[in-house]
Amino acid sequence: MAGKTAEQVYLNIQVLQGTPAEDLNQLMHLMRADLGVDCEYCHVSTTVGAGAEKDDLEPKQTARKMMKMVMDINKTQFGGAQLVTCYTCHRGSTVPITTPILPITFEPEKPAPDLPTVDRIFSKYIQALGGEQAIRRVTSRVITGTQDVPAGPGGRDMAPARTEQYRKAPNQSLNVFHGAYQGGSFTTANGFDGATAWTQSLTGQVAAALKLDQDRARRDADFYDSLHLKQKYGELTVDGIEKVNNRPAYVVTGVPADDNPEELYFDVQTGFLLRKTTIVPTAIGDSPFEINYDDYRDTGSGVKIPFLVRMDPPNPRNVLHTQSTLRVLKVQDNVAIESSKFVKPQSRPAPPPAPAAAAR
Secondary structure, eight states: OTTOBHHHHSSSOOSSTTSBGGGHHHHHHHHHHHHTOOGGGTOSOSSTTTTTTOOOSHHHHHHHHHHHHHHHHHHHHSTTOOOOOHHHHHTTSSSOOOSOOSSOOOOOOOOOOOOOOHHHHHHHHHHHHTOHHHHHHOOEEEEEEEEEEEESGGGOEEEEEEEEEEEETTTEEEEEEEEEETTEEEEEEEEEOSSOEEEEOTTSOEEEOOHHHHHHHHHHTOTTGGGOHHHHOSEEEEEEEEEETTEEEEEEEEEOTTSOOEEEEEETTTOOEEEEEEEEEETTEEEEEEEEEEEEEEOSSSOEEEEEEEEESSSTTSOTTOOEEEEEEEEEESOOOOGGGGSOOOOOOOOOOOOOOOOO
Protein backbone atom coordinates (compact mmCIF):
# COMPACT_ATOMS: atom_id res chain seq x y z
CA MET A 1 0.00 0.00 0.00
CA ALA A 2 2.92 2.35 0.67
CA GLY A 3 3.38 4.83 -2.17
CA LYS A 4 0.12 3.87 -3.88
CA THR A 5 -2.91 6.09 -4.35
CA ALA A 6 -6.42 5.27 -3.17
CA GLU A 7 -7.67 4.33 -6.64
CA GLN A 8 -4.75 1.90 -7.08
CA VAL A 9 -5.77 -0.07 -3.98
CA TYR A 10 -9.53 0.44 -3.57
CA LEU A 11 -12.45 0.09 -5.98
CA ASN A 12 -14.68 2.85 -7.38
CA ILE A 13 -12.70 5.84 -6.05
CA GLN A 14 -14.14 8.87 -7.85
CA VAL A 15 -13.52 12.02 -5.78
CA LEU A 16 -10.44 11.12 -3.76
CA GLN A 17 -8.21 10.08 -6.63
CA GLY A 18 -4.60 10.89 -5.87
CA THR A 19 -5.10 10.56 -2.11
CA PRO A 20 -2.47 8.25 -0.56
CA ALA A 21 -4.06 4.84 -0.01
CA GLU A 22 -2.61 4.66 3.50
CA ASP A 23 -4.60 7.78 4.45
CA LEU A 24 -8.02 6.58 3.26
CA ASN A 25 -9.06 4.72 6.42
CA GLN A 26 -8.27 7.70 8.65
CA LEU A 27 -10.20 9.94 6.26
CA MET A 28 -13.22 7.66 6.62
CA HIS A 29 -12.86 7.65 10.43
CA LEU A 30 -12.90 11.45 10.34
CA MET A 31 -15.99 11.56 8.11
CA ARG A 32 -17.83 9.25 10.53
CA ALA A 33 -17.06 11.64 13.39
CA ASP A 34 -17.93 14.75 11.36
CA LEU A 35 -21.43 13.41 10.60
CA GLY A 36 -21.97 11.23 13.70
CA VAL A 37 -22.69 8.08 11.65
CA ASP A 38 -21.41 4.53 11.17
CA CYS A 39 -19.74 3.27 8.00
CA GLU A 40 -22.98 1.55 6.99
CA TYR A 41 -24.64 4.95 6.60
CA CYS A 42 -22.94 5.23 3.18
CA HIS A 43 -21.65 1.70 2.48
CA VAL A 44 -23.71 -1.44 1.98
CA SER A 45 -20.64 -3.32 3.22
CA THR A 46 -17.34 -2.34 4.81
CA THR A 47 -15.40 -5.09 3.00
CA VAL A 48 -13.45 -4.19 -0.15
CA GLY A 49 -14.67 -6.33 -3.03
CA ALA A 50 -17.79 -7.41 -1.14
CA GLY A 51 -19.91 -4.30 -1.45
CA ALA A 52 -17.84 -1.44 -0.05
CA GLU A 53 -17.40 -0.07 -3.55
CA LYS A 54 -21.12 -0.12 -4.47
CA ASP A 55 -23.12 3.08 -4.95
CA ASP A 56 -26.48 1.62 -3.86
CA LEU A 57 -27.04 4.05 -0.98
CA GLU A 58 -27.99 7.65 -1.65
CA PRO A 59 -25.88 9.08 1.23
CA LYS A 60 -22.73 7.83 -0.51
CA GLN A 61 -23.62 9.70 -3.68
CA THR A 62 -24.47 12.80 -1.64
CA ALA A 63 -21.14 12.51 0.21
CA ARG A 64 -19.26 12.66 -3.10
CA LYS A 65 -21.09 15.85 -4.07
CA MET A 66 -20.40 17.42 -0.69
CA MET A 67 -16.70 16.56 -0.79
CA LYS A 68 -16.41 18.12 -4.25
CA MET A 69 -18.19 21.23 -2.98
CA VAL A 70 -15.85 21.59 0.01
CA MET A 71 -12.76 21.06 -2.14
CA ASP A 72 -13.98 23.67 -4.65
CA ILE A 73 -14.65 26.19 -1.84
CA ASN A 74 -11.18 25.76 -0.41
CA LYS A 75 -9.58 25.97 -3.84
CA THR A 76 -11.46 29.01 -5.14
CA GLN A 77 -12.00 30.99 -1.94
CA PHE A 78 -8.99 30.16 0.24
CA GLY A 79 -6.17 29.51 -2.21
CA GLY A 80 -6.20 25.78 -1.55
CA ALA A 81 -5.87 26.07 2.24
CA GLN A 82 -8.12 23.58 4.02
CA LEU A 83 -10.25 26.06 5.98
CA VAL A 84 -13.67 24.50 5.30
CA THR A 85 -14.33 20.83 6.16
CA CYS A 86 -17.33 18.56 6.69
CA TYR A 87 -17.24 19.46 10.38
CA THR A 88 -17.53 23.18 9.62
CA CYS A 89 -21.26 22.71 9.05
CA HIS A 90 -22.19 19.25 10.30
CA ARG A 91 -20.68 19.27 13.82
CA GLY A 92 -21.44 15.59 14.37
CA SER A 93 -24.88 15.58 12.72
CA THR A 94 -26.10 14.51 9.29
CA VAL A 95 -28.18 17.70 9.17
CA PRO A 96 -26.17 20.94 9.51
CA ILE A 97 -27.44 23.45 12.07
CA THR A 98 -28.51 26.62 10.26
CA THR A 99 -30.26 28.52 13.06
CA PRO A 100 -28.58 29.91 16.20
CA ILE A 101 -29.40 27.92 19.35
CA LEU A 102 -30.84 30.02 22.15
CA PRO A 103 -29.94 31.38 24.62
CA ILE A 104 -27.05 33.31 23.08
CA THR A 105 -24.34 34.30 25.55
CA PHE A 106 -21.36 36.58 25.08
CA GLU A 107 -18.19 36.36 27.12
CA PRO A 108 -16.69 39.77 27.91
CA GLU A 109 -13.29 40.23 26.34
CA LYS A 110 -10.56 39.73 28.92
CA PRO A 111 -7.21 41.51 28.90
CA ALA A 112 -4.34 39.41 27.61
CA PRO A 113 -2.53 37.71 30.51
CA ASP A 114 1.16 38.16 31.19
CA LEU A 115 2.72 34.98 29.87
CA PRO A 116 6.06 33.44 30.85
CA THR A 117 8.68 32.53 28.29
CA VAL A 118 8.99 29.04 26.82
CA ASP A 119 12.24 28.62 28.77
CA ARG A 120 10.55 29.37 32.09
CA ILE A 121 7.68 26.94 31.37
CA PHE A 122 10.04 24.13 30.34
CA SER A 123 12.35 24.78 33.31
CA LYS A 124 9.42 24.57 35.75
CA TYR A 125 8.27 21.34 34.08
CA ILE A 126 11.70 19.73 34.50
CA GLN A 127 11.85 20.78 38.15
CA ALA A 128 8.34 19.40 38.73
CA LEU A 129 9.48 16.03 37.39
CA GLY A 130 12.39 15.96 39.82
CA GLY A 131 15.11 18.02 38.16
CA GLU A 132 17.56 17.29 35.35
CA GLN A 133 20.07 15.38 37.50
CA ALA A 134 17.44 12.96 38.80
CA ILE A 135 16.00 12.47 35.32
CA ARG A 136 19.41 11.67 33.83
CA ARG A 137 20.26 9.18 36.59
CA VAL A 138 17.54 6.92 35.19
CA THR A 139 18.52 5.08 32.00
CA SER A 140 15.74 2.52 31.69
CA ARG A 141 12.20 1.99 32.89
CA VAL A 142 9.66 -0.85 32.97
CA ILE A 143 6.00 0.03 33.52
CA THR A 144 3.22 -2.47 34.17
CA GLY A 145 -0.43 -1.54 34.20
CA THR A 146 -3.78 -1.87 32.52
CA GLN A 147 -4.96 -0.25 29.29
CA ASP A 148 -7.85 -0.52 26.85
CA VAL A 149 -6.88 -1.77 23.38
CA PRO A 150 -8.79 -1.23 20.10
CA ALA A 151 -10.34 -4.47 18.86
CA GLY A 152 -12.92 -5.63 16.36
CA PRO A 153 -13.51 -4.28 12.83
CA GLY A 154 -11.84 -0.90 12.44
CA GLY A 155 -10.94 -0.80 16.13
CA ARG A 156 -14.50 0.18 17.07
CA ASP A 157 -14.54 -1.98 20.22
CA MET A 158 -12.25 -1.64 23.22
CA ALA A 159 -10.81 -4.66 25.02
CA PRO A 160 -9.21 -4.52 28.49
CA ALA A 161 -5.58 -5.59 28.55
CA ARG A 162 -2.55 -5.91 30.78
CA THR A 163 0.37 -3.91 29.49
CA GLU A 164 4.12 -3.96 29.90
CA GLN A 165 6.04 -0.95 28.68
CA TYR A 166 9.81 -0.96 28.30
CA ARG A 167 11.93 2.18 27.82
CA LYS A 168 15.68 2.39 27.40
CA ALA A 169 17.95 5.37 26.79
CA PRO A 170 18.57 6.92 24.43
CA ASN A 171 15.54 6.05 22.28
CA GLN A 172 14.17 2.51 22.43
CA SER A 173 10.61 1.66 23.42
CA LEU A 174 8.26 -1.33 23.46
CA ASN A 175 4.60 -1.62 24.45
CA VAL A 176 3.10 -5.11 24.86
CA PHE A 177 -0.59 -5.79 25.51
CA HIS A 178 -2.20 -9.08 26.65
CA GLY A 179 -5.98 -9.21 26.66
CA ALA A 180 -9.16 -11.04 25.75
CA TYR A 181 -11.79 -10.29 23.13
CA GLN A 182 -14.89 -12.25 22.10
CA GLY A 183 -13.86 -15.35 23.99
CA GLY A 184 -10.27 -15.47 22.77
CA SER A 185 -6.97 -14.14 24.09
CA PHE A 186 -4.58 -11.89 22.18
CA THR A 187 -1.17 -10.29 22.38
CA THR A 188 -0.37 -7.15 20.44
CA ALA A 189 2.58 -4.78 20.53
CA ASN A 190 4.29 -1.75 19.06
CA GLY A 191 7.82 -0.51 19.38
CA PHE A 192 10.72 1.64 18.23
CA ASP A 193 14.10 -0.09 18.00
CA GLY A 194 16.13 3.10 17.80
CA ALA A 195 15.70 3.47 14.05
CA THR A 196 12.34 2.06 12.96
CA ALA A 197 8.83 2.00 14.42
CA TRP A 198 6.71 -1.13 14.00
CA THR A 199 3.30 -2.45 15.03
CA GLN A 200 1.97 -5.96 15.65
CA SER A 201 -1.77 -6.48 15.16
CA LEU A 202 -4.10 -8.65 17.23
CA THR A 203 -3.68 -11.38 14.60
CA GLY A 204 0.11 -11.27 14.95
CA GLN A 205 0.87 -9.49 11.67
CA VAL A 206 3.86 -7.12 11.94
CA ALA A 207 4.34 -4.04 9.78
CA ALA A 208 6.49 -0.93 9.73
CA ALA A 209 4.65 2.20 10.82
CA LEU A 210 3.63 4.80 8.24
CA LYS A 211 6.03 7.66 7.45
CA LEU A 212 4.27 10.24 9.64
CA ASP A 213 4.01 7.74 12.49
CA GLN A 214 7.69 6.85 12.10
CA ASP A 215 8.73 10.45 12.67
CA ARG A 216 6.45 10.80 15.70
CA ALA A 217 7.56 7.49 17.20
CA ARG A 218 11.18 8.62 16.89
CA ARG A 219 10.44 11.79 18.87
CA ASP A 220 8.29 10.02 21.46
CA ALA A 221 10.90 7.30 22.05
CA ASP A 222 13.42 9.87 23.29
CA PHE A 223 14.02 8.69 26.88
CA TYR A 224 14.89 12.24 27.94
CA ASP A 225 12.03 13.85 26.05
CA SER A 226 11.34 16.36 28.84
CA LEU A 227 14.92 17.66 28.62
CA HIS A 228 14.93 17.94 24.82
CA LEU A 229 11.71 19.85 24.11
CA LYS A 230 13.51 22.87 22.67
CA GLN A 231 15.50 20.66 20.28
CA LYS A 232 12.40 18.67 19.39
CA TYR A 233 10.50 21.68 18.06
CA GLY A 234 12.03 24.10 15.59
CA GLU A 235 9.51 26.80 16.49
CA LEU A 236 7.88 27.42 19.89
CA THR A 237 5.34 30.00 21.05
CA VAL A 238 3.35 30.57 24.25
CA ASP A 239 -0.19 31.20 23.02
CA GLY A 240 -2.24 31.79 26.16
CA ILE A 241 -3.93 30.11 29.10
CA GLU A 242 -6.70 27.51 28.80
CA LYS A 243 -8.46 25.19 31.24
CA VAL A 244 -7.53 21.50 31.31
CA ASN A 245 -9.75 19.53 33.69
CA ASN A 246 -10.62 22.82 35.42
CA ARG A 247 -6.94 23.70 35.91
CA PRO A 248 -5.38 26.73 34.17
CA ALA A 249 -2.61 25.70 31.81
CA TYR A 250 -0.13 27.54 29.62
CA VAL A 251 -0.57 26.58 25.97
CA VAL A 252 2.73 26.10 24.16
CA THR A 253 2.62 25.43 20.41
CA GLY A 254 5.59 23.57 18.97
CA VAL A 255 6.27 22.89 15.30
CA PRO A 256 8.42 19.80 14.65
CA ALA A 257 10.39 19.50 11.43
CA ASP A 258 8.25 18.15 8.56
CA ASP A 259 5.16 17.75 10.74
CA ASN A 260 2.09 19.62 11.92
CA PRO A 261 2.07 21.80 15.06
CA GLU A 262 1.54 20.17 18.45
CA GLU A 263 0.03 21.91 21.46
CA LEU A 264 1.41 21.28 24.95
CA TYR A 265 -0.56 22.32 28.05
CA PHE A 266 1.45 22.94 31.24
CA ASP A 267 -0.23 23.39 34.62
CA VAL A 268 0.22 27.02 35.65
CA GLN A 269 0.79 26.08 39.30
CA THR A 270 2.50 22.70 39.36
CA GLY A 271 4.36 22.92 36.05
CA PHE A 272 3.33 19.40 35.00
CA LEU A 273 2.40 18.61 31.40
CA LEU A 274 -1.37 18.03 31.44
CA ARG A 275 -2.18 17.52 27.76
CA LYS A 276 -0.66 17.13 24.31
CA THR A 277 -2.68 17.48 21.10
CA THR A 278 -1.82 16.90 17.47
CA ILE A 279 -3.56 15.94 14.23
CA VAL A 280 -3.37 13.51 11.34
CA PRO A 281 -3.97 15.47 8.11
CA THR A 282 -6.40 14.01 5.54
CA ALA A 283 -7.89 15.19 2.27
CA ILE A 284 -11.12 16.27 4.00
CA GLY A 285 -9.75 17.77 7.21
CA ASP A 286 -7.53 17.22 10.23
CA SER A 287 -8.16 14.19 12.43
CA PRO A 288 -7.43 15.15 16.08
CA PHE A 289 -5.48 13.15 18.67
CA GLU A 290 -5.17 14.09 22.35
CA ILE A 291 -3.25 12.68 25.32
CA ASN A 292 -4.09 13.74 28.88
CA TYR A 293 -1.64 13.20 31.75
CA ASP A 294 -2.67 13.02 35.40
CA ASP A 295 -1.75 11.65 38.84
CA TYR A 296 1.99 12.35 38.74
CA ARG A 297 3.89 10.23 41.29
CA ASP A 298 7.48 9.50 42.23
CA THR A 299 8.73 6.26 40.66
CA GLY A 300 11.05 5.65 43.61
CA SER A 301 14.08 7.21 41.93
CA GLY A 302 13.19 10.85 42.58
CA VAL A 303 11.48 11.25 39.20
CA LYS A 304 7.74 11.78 38.77
CA ILE A 305 5.69 10.37 35.88
CA PRO A 306 1.92 10.35 35.23
CA PHE A 307 0.24 7.23 36.60
CA LEU A 308 -2.96 7.98 34.67
CA VAL A 309 -2.84 8.65 30.92
CA ARG A 310 -5.94 8.99 28.73
CA MET A 311 -5.69 8.83 24.93
CA ASP A 312 -8.53 10.17 22.82
CA PRO A 313 -8.78 8.24 20.50
CA PRO A 314 -6.53 5.31 21.60
CA ASN A 315 -4.06 6.14 18.82
CA PRO A 316 -3.98 8.72 16.02
CA ARG A 317 -5.29 6.18 13.47
CA ASN A 318 -8.30 4.85 15.37
CA VAL A 319 -11.96 5.76 15.07
CA LEU A 320 -12.63 9.02 16.91
CA HIS A 321 -15.43 7.92 19.25
CA THR A 322 -13.11 5.61 21.23
CA GLN A 323 -10.85 6.30 24.22
CA SER A 324 -8.11 4.40 26.02
CA THR A 325 -6.86 4.85 29.58
CA LEU A 326 -3.52 3.65 30.88
CA ARG A 327 -3.45 3.03 34.64
CA VAL A 328 0.08 2.47 35.89
CA LEU A 329 0.36 -0.17 38.60
CA LYS A 330 4.12 -0.56 38.98
CA VAL A 331 7.27 1.25 37.85
CA GLN A 332 10.84 -0.10 37.93
CA ASP A 333 13.69 2.26 37.06
CA ASN A 334 17.21 1.30 35.95
CA VAL A 335 16.27 -2.29 35.12
CA ALA A 336 18.62 -4.14 32.76
CA ILE A 337 16.89 -4.49 29.36
CA GLU A 338 18.57 -6.15 26.40
CA SER A 339 18.42 -4.08 23.19
CA SER A 340 17.24 -7.20 21.36
CA LYS A 341 13.89 -6.82 23.14
CA PHE A 342 13.04 -3.83 20.93
CA VAL A 343 13.82 -5.50 17.58
CA LYS A 344 10.92 -5.77 15.14
CA PRO A 345 9.51 -9.33 15.48
CA GLN A 346 8.44 -11.67 12.72
CA SER A 347 4.75 -11.95 11.87
CA ARG A 348 2.98 -14.95 13.35
CA PRO A 349 1.43 -17.36 10.83
CA ALA A 350 -2.17 -16.51 9.98
CA PRO A 351 -4.66 -18.85 11.70
CA PRO A 352 -6.21 -21.50 9.42
CA PRO A 353 -9.73 -20.73 8.14
CA ALA A 354 -12.57 -22.14 10.18
CA PRO A 355 -13.95 -25.42 8.75
CA ALA A 356 -17.19 -25.14 6.82
CA ALA A 357 -20.30 -26.21 8.71
CA ALA A 358 -21.52 -29.68 7.90
CA ALA A 359 -24.57 -29.91 5.66
CA ARG A 360 -27.79 -30.76 7.46
